Amino acid sequence: MTETAMDIDRVLELRNISKRFGNGTLAVENLGLSLARGSFVSLLGPSGCGKSTVLRMIAGLSEPTSGDVVRQGTKGAIGFVFQEPTLMPWETALSNTTLPLDLAGVPRDEARRRAAEALDKVGLKGFEDALPRELSGGMKMRVSIARAIVTRPQVLLLDEPFAALDEITRFKLNNDLLRLWQDQRFTAVFVTHSVFESVYLSQRVIVMAARPGRLHADLAISPDAERGESFRTSAEYAHLCRQASEALEKAMNA
Numbered sequence: 001m002t003e004t005a006m007d008i009d010r011v012l013e014l015r016n017i018s019k020r021f022g023n024g025t026l027a028v029e030n031l032g033l034s035l036a037r038g039s040f041v042s043l044l045g046p047s048g049c050g051k052s053t054v055l056r057m058i059a060g061l062s063e064p065t066s067g068d069v070v071r072q073g074t075k076g077a078i079g080f081v082f083q084e085p086t087l088m089p090w091e092t093a094l095s096n097t098t099l100p101l102d103l104a105g106v107p108r109d110e111a112r113r114r115a116a117e118a119l120d121k122v123g124l125k126g127f128e129d130a131l132p133r134e135l136s137g138g139m140k141m142r143v144s145i146a147r148a149i150v151t152r153p154q155v156l157l158l159d160e161p162f163a164a165l166d167e168i169t170r171f172k173l174n175n176d177l178l179r180l181w182q183d184q185r186f187t188a189v190f191v192t193h194s195v196f197e198s199v200y201l202s203q204r205v206i207v208m209a210a211r212p213g214r215l216h217a218d219l220a221i222s223p224d225a226e227r228g229e230s231f232r233t234s235a236e237y238a239h240l241c242r243q244a245s246e247a248l249e250k251a252m253n254a
């Protein structure tokens, strides 16, 4: 489908998508969702509710069995961050980051310059020549994010990127991701199990129910509150987390 079929402020539309795998599992059923350009949206739900399957269909890595995924622009305009950093162990942070540009045929000097810039943006200036084994878990994830944003995607998909990190590192990466999002203005779709993380990061939390995976609730989160430690400890944050938590509990019993 062409982008003219879609409202210009919508970067992505899922039109009634369903996914049934070859073994008969109905992973996603009739999901409809429309994402505003530049928004930060979380997909929150219990294990197995189809979050990763939805993300893969948005990325074009998997086709829906029925329904349409309508994207503005091309596949190259989408960046993907996985739960594992998936870096090449024998390559430096810089070479790992240039990979999507190398694949796109960007000249070597320009690719290296842009990769160094992306590493700087994720707080890794000075670590260009480090090998993955010399980096902490949080730093490896930063390289993975740099690699995903180096092509300047319109949409950044993140599949539980911080789940394996300790809480302090996770909080720090949450703040840095928000800064990056404010700076680059991509549309973020963030998959998580964590109520706290989804409310902290997002303007909108989509709660999914399982078996089959479907949309259960669509919660608006105040976009005005400045994120930071004062937000984390605020009554507003606690209230929003309670709301999301209740929606998640209902989704799990649905």
Ligand SMILES: Nc1ncnc2c1ncn2[C@@H]1O[C@H](COP(=O)(O)OP(=O)(O)OP(=O)(O)O)[C@@H](O)[C@H]1O
Binding pocket: 021, 022, 023, 025, 026, 027, 045, 046, 047, 048, 049, 050, 051, 052, 053, 054, 213
């Ligand atoms: N390639 C596949 N073939 C068959 N079934 C699959 C396949 N991929 C996922 N599924 C099934 O589809 C359902 C949704 O899986 P998915 O990984 O999307 O859920 P999820 O919400 O991301 O889970 P988690 O939070 O545990 O990662 C599950 O029941 C899963 O077992």
